[in-house]
Amino acid sequence: MEINNDEEILRQFEKELDTKIYPGTEIMTDVGSRYFVKSSKRSDRVLVPQPSNDPNDPLNWSPFWKxxxxxxxxxxxxxxxxxxxxxxxxxxxxxxxxxxxxxxxxxxxxxxxxxxxxxxxxxxxxxxxxxxxxxxxxxxxxxxxxxxxxxxxxxxxxxxxxxxxxxxxxxxxxxxxxxxxxxxxxxxxxxxxxxxxxxxxxxxxxxxxxxxxxxxxxxxxxxxxxxxxxxxxxxxxxxxxxxxxxxxHRTRLKDLAVGNKATEKEATTVTANSTDTTSAKPSTEPEIYNEHTDRDPYLRKGKPSWRQFRPYWMVEHPVISLLLDFWxxxxxxxxxxxxxxxxxxxxxxxxxxxxxxxxxxxxxxxxxxxxxxxxxxxxxxxxxxxxxxxxxxxxxxxxxxxxxxxxxxxxxxxxxxxxxxxxxxxxxxxxxxxxxxxxxxxxxxxxxxxxxxxxxxxxxxxxxxxxxxxxxxxxxxxxxxxxxxxxxxxxxxxxxxxxxxxxxxxxxxxxxxxxxxxxxxxxxxxxxxxxxxxxxxxxxxxxxxxxxxx
CATH class of the missing domain: 1.20.1250.20 (MFS general substrate transporter like domains)
Known part of the structure; x- marks a missing residue:
């Protein structure tokens, strides 16, 4: 998992894993309550980088398009x-x-x-x-x-x-x-x-x-x-x-983390308002969170959109980008x-x-x-x-x-x-x-x-x-x-x-x-x-x- 983009999440991982994490260090397994998209059901097969939920994402493309x-x-x-x-x-x-x-x-x-x-x-x-x-x-x-x-x-x-x-x-x-x-x-x-x-x-x-x-x-x-x-x-x-x-353009981990927290909160709210007993809540919440975060519905099923066949895709600040890439x-x-x-x-x-x-x-x-x-x-x-x-x-x-x-x-x-x-x-x-x-x-x-x-x-x-x-x-x-x-x-x-x-x-x-x-x-x-x-x-x-x- 690419975790070097957000300082707060980085510190949490370092604390849980008891190791220093610098750019290039990757987490290839689930950590604590955090579950990542994997190539298989095994927890040591975390995908790096994490694909988005967009079928047009090249990481999600089908084997044919890749x-x-x-x-x-x-x-x-x-x-x-x-x-x-x-x-x-x-x-x-x-x-x-x-x-x-x-x-x-x-x-x-x-x-x-x-x-x-x-x-x-x-x-x-x-x-x-x-x-x-x-x-x-x-x-x-x-x-x-x-x-x-x-x-x-x-x-x-x-x-x-x-x-x-x-x-x-x-x-x-x-x-x-x-x-x-x-x-x-x-x-x-x-x-x-x-x-x-x-x-x-x-x-x-x-x-x-x-x-x-x-x-x-x-x-x-x-x-x-x-x-x-x-x-x-x-x-x-x-x-x-x-x-x-x-x-x-990949979404930064901070944005993903916010999305996961929102989903977690949503799952908790649904459980709290249900007619099930209170004792059932702890067992269902992790399952909902796990299911949400370690599955990508478009993984190996996506394809490029027609926009990805356009003559070019220009970045927002091309002159600055050109100068940076030259330097x-x-x-x-x-x-x-x-x-x-x-x-x-x-x-x-x-x-x-x-x-x-x-x-x-x-x-x-x-x-x-x-x-x-x-x-x-x-x-x-x-x-x-x-x-x-x-x-x-x-x-x-x-x-x-x-x-x-x-x-x-x-x-x-x-x-x-x-x-x-x-x-x-x-x-x-x-x-x-x-x-x-x-x-x-x-x-x-x-x-x-x-x-x-x-x-x-x-x-x-x-x-x-x-x-x-x-x-x-x-x-x-x-x-x-x-x-x-x-x-x-x-x-x-x-x-x-x-x-x-x-x-x-x-x-x-x-x-x-x-x-x-x-x-x-x-x-x-x-x-x-x-x-x-x-x-x-x-x-x-x-x-x-x-x-x-x-």
Whole structure:
């Protein structure tokens, strides 16, 4: 139960539970005489956040509408991320057609990544002010135009400009779906769905080079961008007709508490005026209260209204909201938990980026001499790893959190997710060692690809999902801004890495580059130990921040 919005109720809960409650701490069980809406009859299945009594509330939507919204938001994530990182197998053809060198070709990817990160300083404020629906539609349209431009570009400068526009349009691929997950899914479901999001985000980055390499080898690299045009056009049509607005203004707990007290008073009055004996009153009143508060007549039965398909939903003070949403991602750099998530996501993703931008450099040269199609197919190993990460991580982190919650008397802390990182950190280290030494000493490609690439795929689906879910659980009202901070941090590092990795590896070899990256990744993940024991104290420091009131 979300209980951080009202001071009086908060103090009552702390007294009854004998624990301090800060933003991010959730009550997953009934407390005293207070009964909450649950996912089942068991008292430890309290739904967080509590749904309203409105059938149009996204939390109340039927499985069909929730699945539709999740499918389309996932389709946006996949289709927008499909193009920006697909260039690696095409580098030989791009170098030839645009008369450049390897560093110049890699720069197409680098500038796209850089613009993509900062574009969310534009998209997320719009998402807050006007809704998720218009942002998904407009950004997909921008990506569609960028793909047409890429397919028609005949010079280095033109293709470089199209890469910038593509990066700008693809920003919501990294920020929209986590916000939509927070809109329509309950707390105990978010770990699995955030893993789904990262799986399709990085899955798109893995599948696209496979397809791009094959098309560049058998047809022409331009055909890949016409494939993008078709994919984005299809998703755009589905969004216009089938994606409802998921943003919803939630009633504060204080209002709910007043409503419950009124109902309780009403129930008492009815009992007092009845013809039953006085002795029957105590036994009937709790039953009436319980029945009223732990049942939602529209849960899993609701649907969006026609108004939720309007072009946009504007907030009351759009200018103020825009300014706040532009400022908050910068302010969040002062929040240690958000910083931890940003660095774990950034360096876990950079492990994958190293593989993406170096594969042609290694496998297209002696002793391998593979063509672009074969190099592209090597990414299937990363895809297999991502699938393993999807299957294992979401349920593992949610299960560990639920077990820890039961042990903690129904009180859930966001830090309970962090131990789920341990197996994936070990897998990440193994994968990097195999890739680094395999690259340097020209091991059999099967070892590098089947072990190294698969391990890197597993960790990139798991570690970012765990870290970002931890940050969102701690600061739910600003989930979109959290992902802006994460994306800016991630893409700044990715741009620098893509800009300098080619000359660096040519000068120093692969081991120093990859080992430095794995040491930094391990260091940031190891900080999770500190946050596991002291994260609640850090949440205490930011407990009175205005971000919790947004």
């Amino acid at each position: 699945t539709t919204a999740m499918f389309l938001s996932t389709a946006v994530t996949f289709s927008q991320a499909f193009g920006p990182m697909a260039l690696a197998p095409m580098f030989p053809q791009l170098i030839h057609d645009f008369d450049t060198d390897l560093a110049g070709a890699v720069n197409f990817t680098g500038v796209c990544i850089l613009v993509l990160g900062f574009s969310n300083l534009f998209w997320v404020p719009l998402q807050t002010c006007f809704g998720r629906r218009p942002v998904l539609i407009l950004s997909t349209l921008v990506c569609l135009v960028a793909s047409i431009w890429r397919g028609l570009a005949t010079s280095y400068g033109s293709f470089w400009g199209a890469s910038i526009l593509n990066g700008f349009g693809a920003g919501p691929a990294e920020t929209a779906q986590p916000q939509i997950i927070a809109d329509i899914m309950f707390l105990h479901e978010r770990g699995a769905y955030n893993t789904l999001y990262f799986t399709f985000l990085f899955g798109a980055l893995v599948v696209s080079p496979v397809i791009a390499g094959s098309m560049a080898h058998n047809l022409h690299w331009r055909h890949f961008w016409w494939l993008n045009v078709g994919l984005l056009g299809f998703v755009l049509v589905l969004l216009v007709f089938f994606f409802p607005e998921t943003r919803w 908050i991602p910068w302010k969040l750099h002062l929040f240690p938990i958000v910083h931890l998530a940003a660095f774990i996501v950034s360096w876990s993703a950079s492990v994958f980026l190293v593989v993406n931008v170096t594969q042609s450099q290694l496998f297209a040269a002696p002793p391998y001499n593979f063509n672009s199609q074969t190099v592209g197919f090597f990414n299937l190993a990363v895809l297999v790893g991502i699938g393993i990460g999807l299957i294992t991580n979401g349920y593992l982190s949610d299960w560990l959190s639920m077990c820890a919650t039961k042990k903690n008397r129904g009180i859930r802390e966001p830090e309970m997710r962090l131990p789920a990182m341990i197996p994936y950190v070990i897998i990440m280290i193994i994968g990097n060692f195999v890739v680094a030494f395999g690259y340097e000493y020209k091991w059999d490609w099967k070892i590098i690809v089947m072990i190294g690439y698969t391990a890197i795929g597993i960790q990139v689906a798991a570690l970012p999902a765990i870290a970002s879910t931890y940050a969102v659980d701690s600061y739910k009202p600003i989930a979109g801004s959290i992902f802006v901070t994460i994306t800016v941090n991630k893409n700044l590092w990715a741009y620098g890495l893509s800009e300098f990795i080619t000359p660096w590896t040519q000068r120093s070899g692969f081991i120093p580059v990859i080992m430095l990256n794995v040491v930094l990744t391990t260091f940031f993940c190891a900080l999770g130990i500190v946050f596991y024991y002291h994260g609640k104290r850090l949440r205490k420091i930011t407990a009175n921040s205005k971000v919790h009131q947004m």
